[in-house]
Amino acid sequence: MARKDIDYSKYLRLEYIPHIWCPGCGHGSIMKSIIRAVDELNLDKDKTVLVSGIGCSSRIVGYMDFNTLHTTHGRALAFATGIKLARPELNVIVASGDGDATAIGGNHFIHACRRNIDITLIVFNNFIYGMTGGQYSPTTPVGSYASTSPYGNIDPSFNICRLAEAAGATYVARANVYSIAQADNFIKKGIQNKGFSVIEVITHCPTYYGRKNKLKTPADNLRWQKEVSVSIHRAKKMTPEELEGKIITGEFVNKSEEEYTEKYERLIIEKAQGKI
Amino acid sequence: MKVKESKFISGNEAVAYGAITAGCRFFAGYPISPSSEIAENMSYLLPKYGGKFIQMEDEIASIGAAIGASIAGKKSMTATSGPGFSLKQENLGFACMAEIPLVVVDVMRGGPSTGAPTSPAQADILQSRWGTHGDHPIIVIAPTMVQEIFFEVIRAFNLAERFRNPVVLLIDEINGHMRAKVDIVDESEVEIWHRPKPENPVGWKTPYKRNEELVPLMPDFGDGARFNITGLDHSETGFPTGDPKVRQQLHYYLRDKIEKNKDKMIKSEYLNTEDAEIMVIAYGSTARSAMRAVEVLRSEGVKVGLFRPITLYPVPEKEIFEVCENVKKIVVPEMNLGQYVLEVERITKGKIPISKVNRTDGEPITPEQIIEAIKD
Numbered sequence A: 001m002a003r004k005d006i007d008y009s010k011y012l013r014l015e016y017i018p019h020i021w022c023p024g025c026g027h028g029s030i031m032k033s034i035i036r037a038v039d040e041l042n043l044d045k046d047k048t049v050l051v052s053g054i055g056c057s058s059r060i061v062g063y064m065d066f067n068t069l070h071t072t073h074g075r076a077l078a079f080a081t082g083i084k085l086a087r088p089e090l091n092v093i094v095a096s097g098d099g100d101a102t103a104i105g106g107n108h109f110i111h112a113c114r115r116n117i118d119i120t121l122i123v124f125n126n127f128i129y130g131m132t133g134g135q136y137s138p139t140t141p142v143g144s145y146a147s148t149s150p151y152g153n154i155d156p157s158f159n160i161c162r163l164a165e166a167a168g169a170t171y172v173a174r175a176n177v178y179s180i181a182q183a184d185n186f187i188k189k190g191i192q193n194k195g196f197s198v199i200e201v202i203t204h205c206p207t208y209y210g211r212k213n214k215l216k217t218p219a220d221n222l223r224w225q226k227e228v229s230v231s232i233h234r235a236k237k238m239t240p241e242e243l244e245g246k247i248i249t250g251e252f253v254n255k256s257e258e259e260y261t262e263k264y265e266r267l268i269i270e271k272a273q274g275k276i
Numbered sequence B: 001m002k003v004k005e006s007k008f009i010s011g012n013e014a015v016a017y018g019a020i021t022a023g024c025r026f027f028a029g030y031p032i033s034p035s036s037e038i039a040e041n042m043s044y045l046l047p048k049y050g051g052k053f054i055q056m057e058d059e060i061a062s063i064g065a066a067i068g069a070s071i072a073g074k075k076s077m078t079a080t081s082g083p084g085f086s087l088k089q090e091n092l093g094f095a096c097m098a099e100i101p102l103v104v105v106d107v108m109r110g111g112p113s114t115g116a117p118t119s120p121a122q123a124d125i126l127q128s129r130w131g132t133h134g135d136h137p138i139i140v141i142a143p144t145m146v147q148e149i150f151f152e153v154i155r156a157f158n159l160a161e162r163f164r165n166p167v168v169l170l171i172d173e174i175n176g177h178m179r180a181k182v183d184i185v186d187e188s189e190v191e192i193w194h195r196p197k198p199e200n201p202v203g204w205k206t207p208y209k210r211n212e213e214l215v216p217l218m219p220d221f222g223d224g225a226r227f228n229i230t231g232l233d234h235s236e237t238g239f240p241t242g243d244p245k246v247r248q249q250l251h252y253y254l255r256d257k258i259e260k261n262k263d264k265m266i267k268s269e270y271l272n273t274e275d276a277e278i279m280v281i282a283y284g285s286t287a288r289s290a291m292r293a294v295e296v297l298r299s300e301g302v303k304v305g306l307f308r309p310i311t312l313y314p315v316p317e318k319e320i321f322e323v324c325e326n327v328k329k330i331v332v333p334e335m336n337l338g339q340y341v342l343e344v345e346r347i348t349k350g351k352i353p354i355s356k357v358n359r360t361d362g363e364p365i366t367p368e369q370i371i372e373a374i375k376d
Helices: A027-041 A057-062 A076-086 A098-104 A106-115 A160-167 A180-192 A206-212 A218-228 A232-236 A260-274 B011-022 B036-049 B059-071 B082-098 B125-130 B146-163 B173-177 B244-259 B286-299 B317-324 B341-348 B367-375
Strands: A048-052 A067-070 A091-097 A119-125 A171-176 A197-202 A229-231 A247-254 B005-010 B024-029 B052-055 B075-080 B102-110 B116-120 B139-141 B166-172 B179-184 B228-230 B268-271 B278-281 B304-309 B311-313 B329-334 B354-358
Touching: A027 A057, A027 A119, A027 A180, A048 A057, A048 A076, A057 A067, A057 A091, A057 B228, A067 A076, A076 A091, A076 A106, A076 A119, A076 A260, A076 B024, A076 B052, A076 B059, A091 A098, A098 A106, A098 A119, A098 A160, A106 A119, A106 A160, A106 B059, A119 A180, A160 A171, A160 A197, A160 A247, A171 A180, A180 A197, A180 A247, A206 A218, A218 A229, A229 A232, A232 A247, A260 B036, B005 B011, B011 B024, B011 B036, B011 B075, B011 B102, B011 B146, B011 B166, B011 B173, B011 B179, B024 B036, B024 B059, B036 B052, B036 B075, B059 B075, B059 B082, B059 B102, B075 B082, B075 B146, B082 B102, B082 B125, B082 B166, B102 B146, B102 B173, B116 B173, B125 B166, B125 B311, B139 B146, B146 B166, B146 B179, B166 B173, B278 B286, B278 B317, B278 B367, B286 B304, B286 B329, B286 B367, B304 B317, B317 B341, B329 B341, B329 B367, B341 B354, B354 B367
Parallel strands: A048 A067, A048 A091, A067 B228, A091 A119, A119 A197, A171 A197, A229 A247, B024 B052, B024 B075, B075 B102, B102 B166, B139 B166, B278 B304, B278 B329, B329 B354
Antiparallel strands: A171 A247, B005 B179, B102 B116, B139 B311, B268 B304
C-alpha cells in the first residue's frame, strides 16, 4: 500500500537530519507516513502548518518543510487553534505525544475535540515520557515499569480514541507503526475531514519503555504491536475477556458536522456585521 | 484629533475600544474578576470588524491561542487578573523568546493566591517584570486615567508590533472599573505601527535576521517562507542550536532589543517637579491620590512634586535619577508591600530617604495617607 515513488526529501529539511530520535525509535515511521499522506493530498507546503508541544515527537517540526511551530509542553492545540482561527485557509496539523496530548495537554485535547475546529492531531503514543528519561504516562499499561514506577504502574490508562470520540472529534482512528500503511490512510482522511481529527499511532520506545518491559529490541516492539493489535472488525466479534490487553486499530468515528471556523463566519461574523 | 464618539465607559471597556483602534483582530480569554469586561467587550466588538474572539478552556490556552493568531499575522491580545497572569507566565516567556508581538492585560487584584478578587491592588508589579523564567525582555505599561488607558492600549500594541515583544498593560480594579468620559478616535488619528517583515517573505529563511533596532524581520505563517519557530535557544534561522556563541548572542539580543531602544518605550509624566524638595513617585490608579496630595500641599506652599512613570519597564532610570537629584525625600505609595520602590532604591542608591506608603487591605491609598507621609 505504501507508495514507493515518493520523493521524501521534498518534505524534509535535510540540513537538519540526522534527527535526534534514538536508533530503533518508531517516530520516523510516522513522519514518513505523514509525508505520504500530505503528498497524496498534494497539500501546498506554504499553506501547511505543523505545530507541536514538547517531547520526542514534538521534535518532528524541525525536520519537516512546512510552516513549523514548536510550542510549550501540552499547549500545541491552543496555539494551533489561534492559527486556524486567524487564517482558516491554512492546513493545520499538530504532532503530539501521549504525555503531551493527554496529561499536561489533556484539557486542550478534549476542548479542541468539542469545538470541531479543522485541525488534524496525530498522537505518537509510545506509552512513556521518552525525552525526560522514561517516566510513566497516562497511557502506560497497568503493571508496566517506568523510571517512576519501579514497582509497576498502578494508574489505569487513557484510551485516547475513546476520549476523542466522547469529547466530539469528528474523525478518530488508531493505527500502529507495525502496519504503518494504515496510518497513511487515516492521516490522509483526517486531513481531508473538515473538522477536528485525531489519529493515534501506536509507536515504540525501545530505549526506555522497551528496556524496562522485556521489549529490548525494535523488532521485539514491532512484534508486540502485531500481537496485541486487533482490527475493529475482528474486535466486534470478541468478548471483553478476549479483548483484555488488546489494542483495537481502525476507524472509530468518521462523521460530518459543521466546522468551527465556518460556524464562526456564518453565525457570529455575519450576525455581528448585520448589526453595524 | 478628530473624535469619533465620546462614551461614558469603564477602564476595562476602554481597553477594548483602544485595542480595536490599534488594529487588534484577535482576542482569546478566560473569565476572571476583575478583568472579564474586557473579554465581554471584545466578544461584542471584534466580529463587527471581521476579527475573532474565542473563550478558551483556561488561561494557558488563551495566551497560547493569542500567540498562535499573532504568528498567523493578527494583532492579538489576552486579558486576565493575578491568578490568571500567573498561569500565563510560561507562554508569556515563549512569546518573549520567539519574539511574537502580543498584548497581555492584567487587571490587578489582591494576592497572593485567590486573595481579593474584586478589590484593588498593585500586586503584580514584580510578576509583570520577572514572572516567567529566564532573563527575558518585557515592556510594562501602567496607565492611570480611563481616557489614558484607551491611548496606552494603542501604544502597547505599537510597541509590541514594532519590537516584536509582549507588552503587559497593568491596570487594576480601580481604574479598570472606574467610569469616565472617553473620547474614541479612529486609527487614522493616531500613530499605528506594524511588525517588521522582510520586503519579500517568499522563501525567507532567516526569520531572526534583525533590523537596525535589533528586531527580527519575520514573515507571518502562510506568507510563503516556511520557517521554524521554537522556544529553544535558536539561531538566525529559527532552528534550535547548541552552539554556545550563538546562544549567548541570542540572549544578548533579547536584552539589548529593550536596552538600546528604551527611550522609544519610556513615557513618564511630571507634575510640579521642577522646584520640588519632596518627590512622590506613583503609578497606576494610586497616582490619582498622589496628584490630589500634591495639589493640596502646593496650595499650602509645600514644595512637593509627582513623578509618574507610565512605562514601568524598562525602568525610567535616568528620569528617576534626575528628578530625584535635588530632593530631600522621596515618597512611594503602592497598593502592595513595596515592589516598585525597590527600583527607586536601586536608582537613588540609598542617598535619599524614602518613605513607603503601602496598603494591601483592599482599600485604595488615600490622598491623606500620602500627605501624612510627605509631612512626616
